[in-house]
Every structure is written in C-alpha cells, then in structure tokens.
Amino acid sequence: MSGQEIVIVGEAQSLATMETAPAAVLAEAQKAAAALHDVIARKPKPVQINGETYLEYEDWATVGRFYGVTAGIEVEPEYVELAGARGFKATSVALRGGQVISRATAFCLNDEERWSKAPTYQIASMAQTRANAKVLRNVLSWVAVLAGYKPTPAEEMDGVKTAPRSGGHSSGKPKCPKCGSSEKVIVGKFPDKATKVQKPWYCLTDKLTWGNSEAPANPAGGPPDDEPWDPEAEEAGARG
Numbered sequence: 022m023s024g025q026e027i028v029i030v031g032e033a034q035s036l037a038t039m040e041t042a043p044a045a046v047l048a049e050a051q052k053a054a055a056a057l058h059d060v061i062a063r064k065p066k067p068v069q070i071n072g073e074t075y076l077e078y079e080d081w082a083t084v085g086r087f088y089g090v091t092a093g094i095e096v097e098p099e100y101v102e103l104a105g106a107r108g109f110k111a112t113s114v115a116l117r118g119g120q121v122i123s124r125a126t127a128f129c130l131n132d133e134e135r136w137s138k139a140p141t142y143q144i145a146s147m148a149q150t151r152a153n154a155k156v157l158r159n160v161l162s163w164v165a166v167l168a169g170y171k172p173t174p175a176e177e178m179d180g181v182k183t184a185p186r187s188g189g190h191s192s193g194k195p196k197c198p199k200c201g202s203s204e205k206v207i208v209g210k211f212p213d214k215a216t217k218v219q220k221p222w223y224c225l226t227d228k229l230t231w232g233n234s235e236a237p238a239n240p241a242g243g244p245p246d247d248e249p250w251d252p253e254a255e256e257a258g259a260r261g
Contacts, residue, residue: 053087054168061170068175075175076165078150081157084164090117092153095124098145106132109145113152115160123159127151127177135179151176197224198231208234 060083061067061074068075076084085091093116098109108130115123129148131137136144154174158165162172194203209223213230222232 050164050167053084053164056087057084057164057168057170061168068178070178074170075173075178076154076170077175078154078157081154081161081165081174084161085115085157087164088117088161090115090122090157090160092116092157094149094152098148101128101130103128103130104132106130108136109148111145111148111152113149113156115156123156125152125156125159127155133179147176195222195232197222197227197229199227199229200224202226 057080061076061080068077082092092113094111095114096112098111101108101110108128110126110128112124112126114121115125127148129136129144129151131139131144136147139147151174154176158172158174166172194206196203197206205225207223207225209221209230212219213221216233218233220234221230222234223230
C-alpha cells in the first residue's frame with residue numbers, strides 16, 4: 022500500500038490484539054457453563070417463567086466466583102420518588118483483583134405489585150440485591166447464555182406472569198366435553214355420583230361432571246405443579 026503503514030490510534034488500538042485466544046476463552050466458559058448448569062439443576066425451585074430459567078443473585082454470585090469477580094455496594098440504598106412511586110435505588114460495582122470492572126444502578130419501588138405493601142427495609146434490601154445481580158450480569162451474562170439461561174436477573178422479573186399453556190388447555194384445565202371450553206371448568210366440590218371420583222372436573226356452564234382432577238397428565242389431568250391454581254377462588258369469581 023504505497024509503502025505506507027497503517028497506524029491504529031486512540032480507542033481502536035486496544036482491539037488490535039486479543040489478550041486470550043477465542044478458543045481458550047470459550048473452553049473455559051464452557052466449563053463454567055457446565056458447572057453453573059449443575060448448580061441450577063440441584064436447586065429445589067429454580068426461577069422459571071414461560072419455560073425459561075432466570076438466575077437469582079446467588080446464582081450470579083456463583084458464576085462470579087468462577088472468574089474471581091465479586092459484587093459490592095458502591096452507594097447505600099437511597100430513598101427516591103419517581104412518577105409518584107416511592108422506593109429505593111442502589112449502585113453496585115463488580116470487583117476483580119480489587120479493581121472496579123463494572124457499575125450498575127437498580128431500583129425497587131412500591132408501584133410493583135409484589136412490593137406495594139412491603140416494609141421499607143425490604144424494599145431497600147431488594148434494590149441492593151438487584152444492583153448486585155445486575156452488575157454481575159453486566160460482566161458475566163455471556164456465560165449464563167452459554168449455559169442456556171436468560172441474561173436478565175430473576176429479581177428484575179418480579180410481577181411477570183407465566184403465560185397460559187397452549188394445546189387445548191388453559192391454566193392446566195381440560196375442555197368441557199359438552200361446550201368445548203375450559204373457561205368455566207373447575208374442580209368439583211362433590212364426588213361424582215356415577216364414578217365415585219372424589220374431585221372430578223366440573224363445568225359451571227353446562228353443569229357437567231367428568232374425569233378426575235387428581236389424575237396425572239392428560240386427557241383429564243389436573244393443573245401442572247408449576248402453575249398453582251386456586252379452584253375455590255375461581256369458582257367464587259365465576260359465580261359472582
């Protein structure tokens with residue numbers, strides 16, 4: 022090129038040379054992802070929303086330990102008011118070898134359903150927890166994704182509802198054999214006279230009793246374990 026050298030200056034210069042070969046980085050990350058997957062598999066109740074798994078703060082802290090990264094509060098939770106909502110914000114830093122490598126701020130406000138009636142100290146504590154999880158996510162989300170998990174911390178998913186399952190059932194309830202809808206199907210309060218089943222399915226629309234709500238899986242299976250459902254509350258609402 023006319024004997025001239027191309028000189029890279031400024032911010033771009035730091036990208037000219039990789040500190041570690043990509044293959045080595047991925048090999049180490051795959052080990053970390055496999056270890057994380059084993060940790061999550063052992064949890065009694067991992068956070069799952071719409072079929073996806075989200076990591077809680079302690080899970081992010083575990084990943085951080087793999088790489089010598091820890092989270093700490095830079096600014097104590099601060100009381101704030103935003104658009105009529107009240108709560109706290111907190112700022113955390115990610116540390117490695119005593120050096121700050123990332124910073125994140127998170128909020129917890131009383132306009133969230135879960136925190137609308139919580140004590141003040143709990144709202145402040147959650148702001149701190151969210152900030153810690155968020156700053157670790159900033160640095161280590163690529164490892165979580167490699168392990169097959171969502172990069173958003175579970176604490177930031179408060180209030181997100183699980184979508185109804187598809188495939189002919191709504192909230193785990195079967196369709197009524199007569200009207201073809203599961204909208205007004207509940208667990209019957211009285212045994213089925215013909216089959217003697219103690220807790221059959223019952224359609225409020227057609228006054229029809231059938232099946233066994235306690236039987237496992239389809240076609241007349243009850244609500245899945247991961248989708249709690251209060252039949253008595255629903256029956257009261259349907260009749261009211």
